[in-house]
Amino acid sequence: MRAKLAVVVVVIGMVLAAVPVATHHSFAAEFDGNKPITLRGTITAMLWSNPHGHLYIDVKSPDGKVVSWEIEFAAPGSLYRRGWRKTDLPVGVEVTVQGFLAKDGTPTANATTVKLPGGRELFAGSSGTGAPVEPPAEGSRR
């Protein structure tokens, strides 16, 4: 009985441990730094999820077809520190996203910046070293 319980606990633990491994990845593993893209679209959803936030927008292609794009953001904690708030991305609002295309050819991109209605622009870059480096203060030692 005790051995069976141990097996069940181990299996549940392995399953739980595997989930974050499957969802967290490096930029270069999924996106192409040689393919920048600018997308203008209407927000259909925003997931403030870890380890990456995900914005979903409908973008009209040149042929008139509407394609749903998934845009990967940094983690919600990073976004909050950069000034993002949950109320910034309501459904139905049109935004301009700059970022990089996914390598697999799907309508997926990694966001660099998002311009909101009214011209406010926020950095949405992926976690890790994606945040802009603060320039040294005038006259400071380098």
Added chain:
Amino acid sequence: MNRMSVVALIVAVALGVSVPARTQGKPNFSGRWIYNQALSSGGTSGNAPIVSFPSELVIKQTPVELHWQASTVRQDAITAIFKLDGSEVTMAGAPEITMRGKAVLEGDKLVITSKRSYSSPAGDITTDFKEVYNVAGDVLTVEKTQTTGGVSSTLKAVYNKTTGR
């Protein structure tokens, strides 16, 4: 030595020093240049940079050509052999991307303009780049403007010359 002689000597020395600098001709951008994050603008490196800069540039300049290679960690290196007369050449390295570019020397600056075309689920995309290179000793400064989908961003990166790995 009277005052006039001293002035004449200073002028002569100044002219003597300045002549070689003027007669050196074209600036030379040759070398292996490594990206310096501390001296570069924010948004030029790391995941999802605002304007993507290579982590290493290898340039070999001859009187008529510029052999150019831009490498970035875990990305395909891009190479080109530019003619310094400004004629357009095909750039190579990244699969599924068509790249054309040209290089010209404008005074002390090297200006490389290029165009990348690639397909996406949003249709065909064209991105234009303009890179202005300035060299001062072992420091190379690159100002790069990236325009895609009608949106332009310009940032500056600094590179240091290195001789070994």
